[in-house]
Amino acid sequence: MVRRVGIVGYGHLGQYLVSEIEKRSDIELAFVWNRTQESMTGKVAEDIILKDLGSFKERNADLIVEVAHPSISQQYGPSFLAHSDYMIGSPTALSDSGLESSLRAAALQHGLYVPSGAFWGGEDIKKMADRGTLQALKVTMKKHPSCYKLNGEIEALNKSVSDKAVTLYEGSVRGLCPVAPNNVNTMAAAAMAANNLGFDTVQGCLVSDPQLRDWHIVEVEVWGPGDMAAGRAFHVKTVRSNPANFGAVTGSATYASFLSSMLGAHSKGSGVHLC
Known part of the structure; x- marks a missing residue:
């Protein structure tokens, strides 16, 4: 059909x-x-x-x-x-x-x-969330300053980036989505997959790096069963390097x-x- x-x-x-x-x-x-x-x-x-x-x-x-x-x-x-x-x-x-x-x-x-x-491992993370074993999730995105379309104060901060990487935002995904709606769909997908945590608990970090002229970097860090405070919890970190044209909001592989x-x-x- x-x-x-x-x-x-x-x-x-x-x-x-x-x-x-x-x-x-x-x-x-x-x-x-x-x-x-x-x-x-x-x-x-x-x-x-x-x-x-x-x-x-x-x-x-x-x-x-x-x-x-x-x-x-x-x-x-x-x-x-x-x-x-x-x-x-x-x-x-x-x-x-x-x-x-x-x-x-x-x-x-x-x-x-x-x-x-660009949210790597989403199905596995959703399975953990469905079982209630997902303790924490953090998604970090790193792009060239020209690749961001931002609102509010972080727009001015991004424009001030010159030769060194600057962290534009670190906090809840819910707080980040309204000021970077074109750039953080990956993080929103993460918050939906991590249904036992949601937009308020899943953490997002946005980095503006002038050295990344040809790449978008997405890091996904997951904590599962165990004692996080003692450093004895299940932990996975993936790093996705996506080729991207200079100034492009969306990476080529996306x-x-x-x-x-x-x-x-x-x-x-x-x-x-x-x-």
Whole structure:
């Protein structure tokens, strides 16, 4: 059976997904929507372009994939879930506890899928969280200053970075998501996987490093069963080095990872799923 997929957003990632879907026979485009319609002219078939996102129901998509902005989930997330599976490409939106609750409540007949992206080991961490054995989780992201799109005080701090690495933020993922919504989707996915800890307890660290012109670094550190205070607890640390173009928000390997997540976002039923 051919699955119908609606793509919400036509930036770099949206364009990549559209191109990959068009190459396949097991899925097809139900629609593509973008805030700026002109950017799709001549690139997306006219009958595929959805001009009013509010009329998404008419296209009968099996899966809707958001790769636009966290505000899409605020405005349309529950409505999407009432009619189809929904893959939230900007999971930083879930740092809003009210939205997280409303989307969980809406995922009664269809699944809410959270892509793992650059979050390495997500399924294993979720298993630990489900068993209640996950004690702590910290995700550290290191990028060149030009790769960050930030708000508030840390934006000014990032602009002041010159020749040495600077830690822009260290604390709860919930506190970080609103000031770095385009950069820390990996951390938001971590907070969703670590469901016994959540956004308030999972720790995020954002480092601006002028030496990282070609790489994005993501470190995931996990503590499990045992005595953490005595240093005798289960502990794993992974370091993911993702090639990235200079100034790019998204690393090169993340595109293929996101595609894999999209292809796996089906048949898991209602509720929230990491993919």
